[in-house]
Every structure is written in C-alpha cells, then in structure tokens.
Amino acid sequence: MKFIKIILVLFFIAAAVVTGLYFVRPDFFNRHETLFASDSAMPIQLDDNAKMHFFRNGFAVTSGDTKFFTYDGAEMSLPFAQQDLENMGVQPIINMSTDNYVLVNNRYIYSTSKIPFELVYEIPEEFDGWDIKELDDMLLFVLKDSNNQLKPQLLKKGDYIPADLSGMEHSSFLDASYGYSNKLISILTIATDTPNPSTRVFYFADGNSPFGVLSLDDAAFYKIYNVQNRIALIGIHQIMCYNIDGSLMWSLHGPNSYIHQHAGINSELLLYFNKARFNKANAVYINENGDMETMVFPSGLTSIQAYKDGYILALDKSNIAVISRKGSIDRRYALNISPTRLYWTPFSPNNMYVIDRNNLLHTYILGKSGTRKDENT
Numbered sequence: 001m002k003f004i005k006i007i008l009v010l011f012f013i014a015a016a017v018v019t020g021l022y023f024v025r026p027d028f029f030n031r032h033e034t035l036f037a038s039d040s041a042m043p044i045q046l047d048d049n050a051k052m053h054f055f056r057n058g059f060a061v062t063s064g065d066t067k068f069f070t071y072d073g074a075e076m077s078l079p080f081a082q083q084d085l086e087n088m089g090v091q092p093i094i095n096m097s098t099d100n101y102v103l104v105n106n107r108y109i110y111s112t113s114k115i116p117f118e119l120v121y122e123i124p125e126e127f128d129g130w131d132i133k134e135l136d137d138m139l140l141f142v143l144k145d146s147n148n149q150l151k152p153q154l155l156k157k158g159d160y161i162p163a164d165l166s167g168m169e170h171s172s173f174l175d176a177s178y179g180y181s182n183k184l185i186s187i188l189t190i191a192t193d194t195p196n197p198s199t200r201v202f203y204f205a206d207g208n209s210p211f212g213v214l215s216l217d218d219a220a221f222y223k224i225y226n227v228q229n230r231i232a233l234i235g236i237h238q239i240m241c242y243n244i245d246g247s248l249m250w251s252l253h254g255p256n257s258y259i260h261q262h263a264g265i266n267s268e269l270l271l272y273f274n275k276a277r278f279n280k281a282n283a284v285y286i287n288e289n290g291d292m293e294t295m296v297f298p299s300g301l302t303s304i305q306a307y308k309d310g311y312i313l314a315l316d317k318s319n320i321a322v323i324s325r326k327g328s329i330d331r332r333y334a335l336n337i338s339p340t341r342l343y344w345t346p347f348s349p350n351n352m353y354v355i356d357r358n359n360l361l362h363t364y365i366l367g368k369s370g371t372r373k374d375e376n377t
Contacts (some may be wrong), residue, residue, distance in 0.1 A: 033366050035333040041363035053097035054345040055112035066094045071348040081116045089372050098134035119223020135178040154208050163208040171200050179226040188224040214246050230290035250292050254278050259302040263312050272304050297327040303342035315342045
C-alpha cells in the first residue's frame with residue numbers, strides 16, 4: 001500500500017510539472033519543430049538593394065523591378081486591376097510598404113488587403129511619396145516636393161482626401177509614431193528657426209487635431225517611439241523618455257545609441273544596440289508602463305524583429321535564433337548558407353525568408369520532425 005501511495009504522489013507531481021510547463025512555457029512542447037529548406041520555392045536572385053514587402057496573399061520583391069510571389073514560392077501575376085495598370089502607364093514598382101498598404105512608383109497608394117489591390121490615393125504630380133506609416137485606421141504619408149521639403153499628410157480609412165497636419169511651421173519632419181492606447185500621433189521634427197539644433201515633438205489627437213508640443217532646446221533626436229502614454233527619443237549618444245505632459249521620465253547616455261534595431265512586442269518595445277553599451281548592457285526593454293530595464297542580449301545580432309508568442313527573432317551569425325524577452329536564446333536553427341538578412345511575417349507564420357551573401361533569397365519552413373531539414377540545434 002505504501003508503495004502505491006508513493007507512485008501516486010510521484011504521478012501527481014509529474015502531472016503538476018507538465019501542466020505548469022504547458023501554461024508557462026507552451027513552446028516547450030513544440031521543440032520537435034524543425035526548419036527545412038522549401039522544396040517548392042527555388043532561390044530567387046536579387047540585387048544589393050533588394051527590398052521585400054509582405055501582404056495578406058503573398059510577398060513582393062523589389063530588385064530593379066517588382067515581382068510577386070505566393071507564400072509557397074510560386075510567381076504571381078500582377079495583383080492590380082487592368083485599368084490601374086493602364087493608368088500607371090509603366091511597370092508597377094513597390095517603393096515601400098506597411099502591413100496593409102504599399103506605395104507604388106512613388107505616386108500611388110494601394111490597399112493590399114485583397115486582390116486586386118485597391119487604389120486608395122494618388123499623390124499629386126508636384127510631389128513624390130517619401131514615406132508611409134500605418135497608424136491604426138489611419139495612414140500617414142510624407143510627401144517630398146522639388147525642393148526636398150517634406151510634408152506629412154493623414155488619410156483616415158474610408159476618406160478620399162487627406163488632411164494636413166497644421167501648426168508645424170518652422171519645423172522639418174524627421175519621424176512619426178503612434179500611441180495605440182491614447183490614440184495620439186507624435187511627429188518628431190527639427191526646428192528650422194533656431195541657431196542651434198532643437199527638437200520639437202507635435203502631438204495630434206483624433207487624427208489631425210493639434211494636441212500639444214514638446215520643445216527641447218539644444219538637443220537633436222532622430223527617432224521616436226510611442227509606448228503607451230510616453231515617447232522614447234533616440235539621439236546620437238542618448239535616449240530620453242518623456243511623459244505626454246512633457247516631464248522627463250528617464251534617460252540613458254551611451255556613444256552610438258542612434259545605431260540600433262527595434263522590435264515592438266505587444267505593447268512593449270525592445271531597443272537593441274550593436275555598438276552602444278549601458279553598463280555592459282546592449283539592450284533596453286521598455287514595458288507597457290513606459291518603464292525601462294537594461295538587459296544583456298547576445299552580441300552581434302542582426303535582423304531583429306517581433307516573432308510569435310512574445311518572442312524575438314534574429315540572425316545570430318549563421319543561425320536563426322528565437323530569443324526570449326529576457327535575452328536568452330530559446331531555440332536556434334543552424335543554416336547551411338551565409339545569411340545576411342532575415343524576414344518573417346505573421347501572414348505566413350511558419351515561413352522564414354533568408355537572403356544570403358550571394359543575394360539569393362531562400363525560403364525555409366517550420367515543420368515536424370522527420371521532414372528534410374537543415375541542422376537544428
């Protein structure tokens with residue numbers, strides 16, 4: 001009887017451990033997934049300046065011209081209506097993209113949520129499209145005139161005429177970000193009416209309604225990130241975080257902090273620094289409250305991006321690494337090529353796209369054990 005009781009106790013302990021692992025580390029049970037090169041998708045030759053764009057039904061590669069592919073690697077016909085192709089008059093080339101929009105020929109903005117793509121806005125001839133950012137149900141696009149002056153405009157979903165963002169006189173556009181919790185658009189600019197470099201951040205509510213401005217004299221910042229009710233500003237040698245009321249929450253100083261990579265993880269933000277160090281830490285994690293924590297991540301990571309289940313995906317030399325938010329490598333997939341860039345999209349979550357040193361684009365697929373694979377460690 002005593003032996004049976006011991007067996008039962010051990011059984012319940014094992015069951016509790018397994019149950020805990022399932023809820024705390026569900027990925028533990030998926031370690032039999034391996035990464036293998038796609039049999040159906042042949043490598044695609046690119047040039048040095050190639051760009052990839054992902055949409056709901058496939059991806060596009062702009063390498064000189066733009067070609068379209070399904071996620072299994074088959075080349076697609078052009079996803080535009082015939083009338084749109086005739087109106088363009090030239091081959092459509094995708095210049096930049098968001099999750100649901102593309103800028104084509106620096107002139108046409110299309111929604112990519114279905115095929116054929118739907119024309120949303122045609123930029124006037126006196127401007128070129130310079131940047132586009134998707135902000136919830138709005139699209140911010142930046143126009144460039146013949147004098148290289150930048151003009152941001154806002155197009156709300158369902159509208160046909162964009163709105164100007166007023167009140168930014170004597171300020172030149174640098175970057176923009178969006179707060180999904182407070183619905184504020186933050187426009188980072190540099191002042192053009194001061195003797196020394198000065199930064200101004202303009203806030204807009206309800207789309208294009210001016211909400212406030214943060215002025216920082218004798219300070220230059222070049223990137224902005226919204227985290228809940230705070231903004232993080234990245235300068236050449238410093239990072240500063242401000243509350244929406246203009247109060248400084250925290251700051252960090254480190255040489256070359258401008259050279260960084262970022263990944264948005266749910267409502268939080270990871271900043272990774274290839275050169276800057278903050279007391280030996282090479283990463284800064286900003287949580288959903290805007291509080292900061294410095295961390296030590298593996299050095300030399302490239303192509304950092306958000307991945308499934310709150311994890312981070314990156315290239316670690318010749319490996320694809322799946323990294324926890326604490327900086328530990330949870331999984332590592334060894335490649336038999338010399339990778340230079342890595343892409344992943346939630347539109348096709350089991351595919352990974354890798355460009356090698358010879359500018360060949362390879363498609364890799366996550367699958368179960370027993371399939372043909374590259375080495376998995």
